[in-house]
Amino acid sequence: MRKVIIFAVMVLAIMAIALPAFAGGAGEKGAAPAGAKYAIVFKNTGNPYGDKQMGGFKAGIEEQGFQAILRAPDQPTAEAQIQILEQLISQKVAAICIVGNDKDALQPVLTKAKNAGIKVFSLDSGVNPASRLTHVNQADSEKIGRTLIQAAYDMIGGKGDIAILSATSQATNQNLWIDYMKKELTDPKYANVKLVKVAYGDDIRDKSVSEAEGLLQSFPNLKCIIAPTTVGIAAAGKVLTDKGLGGKVFLTGLGLPSEMATYIENGVCPYMFLWNPIDVGYLGSWVATALVTGKITGAVGDKFKAGRLGDYTITKAPDGGTEVLLGPPFKFDKANIADWKTVY
Amino acid sequence: MMDRSIRAVKVWSWRTFFFQWEWLLVLIFIAVNVVNSTLSPYYFTMDTFLGTPMSFLDKAFLVLPMTMVIILGNIDISVGSSVALSAVVMAVTYNAGLPMPLALLVCLGVGTTCGLVNGILMTKFKELSSVIVTLATMIIFRGIAYVILTDQASGEFPKWYSSLGWGSIGKVPIILIVFAVCALAFGLLLHKTSFGRKIYGMGNNLTASRYSGIKTDSVIMIVSVLTGLMAGFTALFLTSRMGSTRPNVAQGYELEVIAMVVLGGVSTSGGKGRIVGPLLAIFIIGFLNYGLGLVNIQAQVLLIIVGLLLILSVLVLNIRFRGTQRAVPSAVKSVAAPEQPGESNS
Numbered sequence: 157m158r159k160v161i162i163f164a165v166m167v168l169a170i171m172a173i174a175l176p177a178f179a180g181g182a183g184e185k186g187a188a189p190a191g192a193k194y195a196i197v198f199k200n201t202g203n204p205y206g207d208k209q210m211g212g213f214k215a216g217i218e219e220q221g222f223q224a225i226l227r228a229p230d231q232p233t234a235e236a237q238i239q240i241l242e243q244l245i246s247q248k249v250a251a252i253c254i255v256g257n258d259k260d261a262l263q264p265v266l267t268k269a270k271n272a273g274i275k276v277f278s279l280d281s282g283v284n285p286a287s288r289l290t291h292v293n294q295a296d297s298e299k300i301g302r303t304l305i306q307a308a309y310d311m312i313g314g315k316g317d318i319a320i321l322s323a324t325s326q327a328t329n330q331n332l333w334i335d336y337m338k339k340e341l342t343d344p345k346y347a348n349v350k351l352v353k354v355a356y357g358d359d360i361r362d363k364s365v366s367e368a369e370g371l372l373q374s375f376p377n378l379k380c381i382i383a384p385t386t387v388g389i390a391a392a393g394k395v396l397t398d399k400g401l402g403g404k405v406f407l408t409g410l411g412l413p414s415e416m417a418t419y420i421e422n423g424v425c426p427y428m429f430l431w432n433p434i435d436v437g438y439l440g441s442w443v444a445t446a447l448v449t450g451k452i453t454g455a456v457g458d459k460f461k462a463g464r465l466g467d468y469t470i471t472k473a474p475d476g477g478t479e480v481l482l483g484p485p486f487k488f489d490k491a492n493i494a495d496w497k498t499v500y
Numbered sequence: 501m502m503d504r505s506i507r508a509v510k511v512w513s514w515r516t517f518f519f520q521w522e523w524l525l526v527l528i529f530i531a532v533n534v535v536n537s538t539l540s541p542y543y544f545t546m547d548t549f550l551g552t553p554m555s556f557l558d559k560a561f562l563v564l565p566m567t568m569v570i571i572l573g574n575i576d577i578s579v580g581s582s583v584a585l586s587a588v589v590m591a592v593t594y595n596a597g598l599p600m601p602l603a604l605l606v607c608l609g610v611g612t613t614c615g616l617v618n619g620i621l622m623t624k625f626k627e628l629s630s631v632i633v634t635l636a637t638m639i640i641f642r643g644i645a646y647v648i649l650t651d652q653a654s655g656e657f658p659k660w661y662s663s664l665g666w667g668s669i670g671k672v673p674i675i676l677i678v679f680a681v682c683a684l685a686f687g688l689l690l691h692k693t694s695f696g697r698k699i700y701g702m703g704n705n706l707t708a709s710r711y712s713g714i715k716t717d718s719v720i721m722i723v724s725v726l727t728g729l730m731a732g733f734t735a736l737f738l739t740s741r742m743g744s745t746r747p748n749v750a751q752g753y754e755l756e757v758i759a760m761v762v763l764g765g766v767s768t769s770g771g772k773g774r775i776v777g778p779l780l781a782i783f784i785i786g787f788l789n790y791g792l793g794l795v796n797i798q799a800q801v802l803l804i805i806v807g808l809l810l811i812l813s814v815l816v817l818n819i820r821f822r823g824t825q826r827a828v829p830s831a832v833k834s835v836a837a838p839e840q841p842g843e844s845n846s
Contacts, residue, residue: 181683201798225796230803234742235749239555245553246542260655261742264666325651326746354650358748 166241194373195225195244196253196437199327200232203359204388205412205433206255208500209280212434213253214421216441216463224441225249232324232359234258244274251275251444253292254456255284263287275447277454278441281329285477289447289454290470292440293479294431297329300384300485302335303429304409305346308380309405311426314377319371319390321409323359323385332474333384347427352378356361357388364391372405389428393419417497420490427489431482434500439465439482452478454478514795521765521817525780528809532784535695537792541790546671548572554665554673556786558737559750561679562757563685563764565727570688570761572723573770574622574630580753581641581732584615587738587745588645591654600658607739608732614641615728619721638754645747655744665740675737682733686726687775699723759806760785763813784809 196213198206210226217224225244229236230280236255244252245268252274258339266276266287279292283384294300308318320337322330333353341351352375364383368391371378381396385390389411396405397419407425412433419425442462443452452458456478458470465482473479488496537544562579569576590607594600614637621633665673690696698719701709710716739745760774764781766773789802 166532201800227793227796230798230800231751233748235738238741239597239789240793242552242555243790243796246545246547247540248542249795258742258744259655261653261744263743264662268666326653 167438176245192254193223193225193247193249194251194448195227195247196255196279196440197240198226198228198255199257199323199359200236201228201230202361203387205230208412208433209255209437209440212437213279213369213440213441213444214437215434216438218442219463220441220445222250222445233258234261234326237262238265241269245269245272248272249274250448251277253277253279253440253444253487254283254288256328257278257281257324259284259328261326273443277443277447279443280334280436281327282473282475282477282479283328285473285475287478290443290452290481291473291477292443292482293473294433294436294437294482295485296327296481297474300410300429301333302340304333304382304384305337305340305349307367307408308406308429309346310348310383311408312349312379314345317350317352317375317377318380319352319375319378320354320384321353321364321368321371321381321383321385321388322356323388325356327359327385330384333392337382344451347449357391359385359387360394360473361387361391364388365395365433368392368395372399378405380406380408383407383411386410386412386415386430390415390419393424396424397422405422410485411488412500413493413496413500414498416488418494420488420493427487429485429487431485432500436463436482438467439480440462442468443480507807511625511712511747512630521813522774522780524816525764525777525784529784529787532788532791536787536794539791541796542610542794546686547720548787548790550668550673550676551672552790553676553679553783553786554741556782556789557673557675557679557733558665558741559753559757560760560782561682561733561737562731562753562788563760563782564682564775565723565730566757566761567773567775567778568690568699568767569630569727570684570758570766571773572720572766573703573706573768574720575758575768576618576634576724576727577754577758578614578618578634578638578641579640579727579731579757580750581645582611582728582754583735583738583750584736584745584747585614585641586611586732588649588654588747590739591657591745592648595654595656600661603645604736607735608729611730611735612725612728613731614731615725616721618728619724622724623717623720642747649747652744652748655742657739657743661740662743663740665737675803678733678737682730683775683779692773695719695722700771703772706772718819742809756785759810763806763809765813765817791825 163352171344194217198210206228212228214224229240237257242265246358252269256278262283263286266283269276276288278288280294282291283331294338320334324335352373354368355371357367364387371381381391381392389409392407393416396402396407402424408428410430411428414427416428439462446452446460452460455474460468462468466482470478470480566576586607589610590603593606594603618634618637622630665675698714701714702719706716738750760781761769761778764777766777781816785806792802
């Protein structure tokens with residue numbers, strides 16, 4: 157019996173000591189005045205691209221003298237994001253910037269946030285127009301989709317099988333780009349290019365690796381993999397390098413220079429594209445504060461200043477809502493990768 | 501002479517009453533709330549206690565039958581896949597033109613069928629352990645869900661359906677009411693009926709139970725079917741909250757649910773535990789998760805804490821068990837031979 161009591165005390169002691177210690181690391185002590193906190197919710201943890209993006213958001217918010225809350229669930233699912241959003245609503249944050257795992261599934265909880273007076277907008281991976289005030293987009297989605305197909309066409313010499321390795325099947329931004337890729341492929345110029353499969357690696361490293369291996373096994377004549385996601389392209393780069401397929405199967409898509417430098421230098425990936433994820437998050441931080449102060453409402457034509465990035469204007473988005481575009485995608489190849497791999 | 505009779509009824513004492521795992525859980529629950537309240541000023545509100553359960557009660561439906569499964573000495577790791585399959589079939593049949601109320605029934609029906617399949621496999625192929633059977637069906641059910649919907653999502657449900665998971669009657673969430681009714685039903689079934697006694701009996705000694713005339717197969721079958729039915733309920737509420745469904749929903753639910761049951765003091769070797777424990781465990785983990793979220797602690801930290809709690813629960817239960825083993829002989833001695841002089845002094 158005495159041991160039981162000792163254990164009971166231990167449970168309480170562990171709780172009492174451990175929790176504040178963990179909380180201390182996370183910052184927030186609950187003393188900050190309401191309205192000063194700005195939250196960003198990314199798709200999942202363990203995604204370097206997301207870390208950069210959240211880092212940019214944090215830098216921007218702190219530069220303006222506010223407090224940033226960075227959250228991401230351990231699984232890239234809408235269920236997990238709903239729980240986090242509920243917690244943010246209870247904390248009465250001023251604005252929520254959501255990088256959605258699902259276009260529609262977050263609508264009920266985001267509506268709840270809106271009704272609680274929180275400014276809600278999406279960034280990078282959007283949510284449906286009814287759930288958001290506006291959307292911060294990296295680059296023109298149409299341009300990204302079409303550019304990637306043109307890159308693949310160029311690499312395979314205008315003829316052969318290609319495949320796409322995407323994130324989750326519900327990822328809003330990837331799906332939009334894939335739609336534009338398919339549109340681009342309808343051009344008669346691509347008569348000899350065949351899109352054999354769209355595989356989903358869910359932005360999880362193991363799954364992306366096995367999906368990439370699956371593509372190579374199922375389609376022996378595959379000439380090019382397009383991976384419009386940083387986790388996917390790095391996984392495919394590793395698979396192609398390990399199998400010694402450099403020069404036989406090409407790789408392009410959207411990748412982080414720091415992760416892709418090896419594969420660009422060894423020729424597996426001749427070139428790829430990306431924007432600066434830090435800047436995407438940074439732009440998001442200025443959209444957040446402008447929405448909260450009422451400088452913008454998220455309507456087409458609203459203008460605001462985004463710190464070091466300069467002036468931006470809200471435009472109409474292809475899905476019927478509004479968006480802010482960061483700028484054109486940037487091309488990384490053997491010539492410039494050495495300069496960029498240390499930046500992000 | 502009266503003193504020599506064997507007492508079948510346990511002697512009630514405040515010590516045995518308070519030194520139970522369930523009381524420890526109550527203490528932990530209070531501790532979680534105290535810690536959460538001190539960490540965040542937003543925690544101790546009505547909204548927390550009425551609103552938060554909405555976000556974790558969906559999987560709690562699975563805890564109820566899982567408690568029975570584990571008391572039986574079995575395990576069911578296919579529940580997450582049953583949820584996914586039920587949700588996917590509901591979405592697909594609704595979008596194929598079936599009215600929503602019927603689609604809800606289809607959802608419960610598919611869940612129940614999943615349970616039935618598990619039950620049949622377990623009773624027909626007794627040489628297979630429940631882990632193997634449900635491991636197989638876990639893969640099969642989710643596989644079917646993927647075949648039906650591939651890697652896509654399905655949804656577009658009518659507006660009223662989302663109020664099932666998001667709505668409240670007065671201030672009390674609908675999901676909380678439904679769960680309370682289910683919990684009460686399972687509690688009564690397990691603790692107040694002969695069916696419940698059979699479950700404990702089988703968990704303690706399956707062979708002895710069979711020889712004493714218990715239809716063990718039908719008990720296993722009924723528990724499996726109930727598990728499937730509850731998977732259907734989880735699918736209903738989960739999908740209602742999500743607004744759409746995918747074949748990969750409810751992934752990992754089986755382990756979360758088993759963790760709650762074990763934390764609730766139900767022994768994985770069968771025959772021991774009460775429904776109160778897992779019920780408390782649901783709210784401990786749920787509120788712990790919510791409280792940590794309020795102070796923006798990463799999800800992984802919660803996993804560490806739950807893991808620690810699990811180890812603790814196993815340790816405490818073991819120590820308690822050893823304690824009673826030591827205590828029993830002396831108690832028997834004093835009950836059986838109280839009149840012999842000298843004995844009491846030794």
